[in-house]
Amino acid sequence: MKLRLFLIICTALIAACGKTSDKPAAATKGTIGVSLLTLQNPFFKVIGDSITAEAAKHGYDTLVVSADSDVARQSNQVKDFIVKKAVAIVLSPADSKAIVPVIQEANAAGVPLFTVDVPCNEPGVKIVTQVATDNFGGGKEAGKAMIEALKGQGGKIGVLDLKQVESCILRVKGFKEVLDAHNATAAQKIEIVSELDGGGAKDKGYKAAEDMLQAHADMVGIFAINDPSALGARGALEKAGKADKVAIIGFDGQPEGKQAIKDGKIYADPIQFPDKMGVEVVRAFMRHSKGEELPPQMLIPTSLYRQADGAADASLK
Numbered sequence: 001m002k003l004r005l006f007l008i009i010c011t012a013l014i015a016a017c018g019k020t021s022d023k024p025a026a027a028t029k030g031t032i033g034v035s036l037l038t039l040q041n042p043f044f045k046v047i048g049d050s051i052t053a054e055a056a057k058h059g060y061d062t063l064v065v066s067a068d069s070d071v072a073r074q075s076n077q078v079k080d081f082i083v084k085k086a087v088a089i090v091l092s093p094a095d096s097k098a099i100v101p102v103i104q105e106a107n108a109a110g111v112p113l114f115t116v117d118v119p120c121n122e123p124g125v126k127i128v129t130q131v132a133t134d135n136f137g138g139g140k141e142a143g144k145a146m147i148e149a150l151k152g153q154g155g156k157i158g159v160l161d162l163k164q165v166e167s168c169i170l171r172v173k174g175f176k177e178v179l180d181a182h183n184a185t186a187a188q189k190i191e192i193v194s195e196l197d198g199g200g201a202k203d204k205g206y207k208a209a210e211d212m213l214q215a216h217a218d219m220v221g222i223f224a225i226n227d228p229s230a231l232g233a234r235g236a237l238e239k240a241g242k243a244d245k246v247a248i249i250g251f252d253g254q255p256e257g258k259q260a261i262k263d264g265k266i267y268a269d270p271i272q273f274p275d276k277m278g279v280e281v282v283r284a285f286m287r288h289s290k291g292e293e294l295p296p297q298m299l300i301p302t303s304l305y306r307q308a309d310g311a312a313d314a315s316l317k
Contacts (some may be wrong), residue, residue, distance in 0.1 A: 021048045029059040031284065033081030035074050037118060037165070039066035041200070041228065042254050043274050044092065047116060050278025051090060058286055060087070069200075071095040074101040082109045088285045090120040096166040100125055103224035112288055116281045117274070118167045119297065128288050131281040135167045138270035138302035139174025142249045144192065145268040145304060146175070146221055147182055149247035152187030158212040159199030160205050160229045168200070168225040171251055175223055193219070200228035205232025213240050219245045227257030227269065234265050253305055259317065262310025272301035276298040 021253070032055050036044040047097035048064040055062045063081070071094040081089050083104060093099040096118065103125045104112045112128045119130040146157065159175070162168040178193070183189045184249055194212045198205040205224060213236060214220060222237075224230035230250030237243045250257050253271025260266040277300060284294055310316055 003034070019186070021175075028061045030087030031063055031084065032088045032090060032282070033078070033086035034062055034064040034090045035077040035081075035092075036064065036116075037067055037094055038069050040068070041226075042256075043226075043252055043272070044117070046274040047278045049091070050275045051116075051282055052278075054279045054282035058282065060282075067092075067094045069094050071098040074099060078102045078106055081207060082106055082111060086111060086180040087289075089113045090231050090281055090285075091115050091120070093120050093166075095164045096120045097122055097164075111283065114281050114284060116277050117272075118165055118317065121166065121260035127296075129284050129294040131277050131284060132167060132297065132299060133272045133277070134299040134301050135170035136174040138251060138272070139171035139176075139300075140178045141270040141302055141304045142171065142223055142251060142268075143175040143178025143182070145249045145306075146179070146247065147247065149267040150190065150221060152186075152188060153220070154186065154190050156191050156193040156216050156218060157221035158194040158196070158209070158216070158219055159192055160208050160224040160233060161195055161201060162197060162200045162225050162229075165200070171225050172223075190221070198224055199234065200226050200229055202228045202232040202235070205229030206235045207232075209236035210239070211244075212298075213237070213242065219246055220235070221249070223249045225251055227252040227254040227260075227266075230266055230269075231256060231260060231316045234260065255315070257317075258310055258313060260304060261305060261307055262313065262316050264307060268306045270306055272302055273300055276300050 034202045041046050052062045065077050074094045091105055100122050107126045114128050115130045117132050161172050162174055179190050193216050196208040198208045222233045230248050237246050248266045250266050250269045253269050
């Protein structure tokens, strides 16, 4: 009797163990390698998180890394993706020209490559599609915001740029186009008297704005190609006692930038939608994997964000 009871218990335990081992972990369809300009910037972290979440919905893993604005580092990351047989590579290039050779390596390896936010329009590379903000259009919005902020008055302004990044080049180009059109008919001209590299960072933006103010004490406006450099410029203005005399137009719409707009420290931002970029680049990969032909670029429009928008923004303090 005892032996029979022992055998029944053993049989039940074996059956129970069998049930737990019957469910293997779901197999991944592959890994998407993602190298973003810098994860120190919250904007790119949102892109990375959105790519990861959207890819998971379709059964793909992601490997998201930061290039830290270093093209050599990014090149090594792409090489690593190729070695690891990534099913796709997503880049926001640290330098749109210098990244060309390693993109060509990915092309030779047959790995489909997409860019997000920062395009690469150089010859000799195959990009499936470029998912980005309409940076040129956003630059035009920034130009309109500067004219609005100066209330019809002219004056000297500066630009904090980032010439090695194509998206930032497009922003400045759009900005200048609007000012040129304005100056063609306006009695009071808006003159760009200084263009300096703000590095896309708060510390470099601070130093560049400080240099501008020392060279042109009568400046009335600054356009910065992103929020960190705009916030750096604000710090320089506050130190110089000119915070209320110089209008700042930023770009991006990061939480800190939006808060500064609400607080009246930055006049306005053409805001981007990094979450949409992350989702759209994964969807572009899914369409490509099904054999669909994609357009060369997929642009997401900006929206001009002013103080009134900040006052109505429940996410801010």
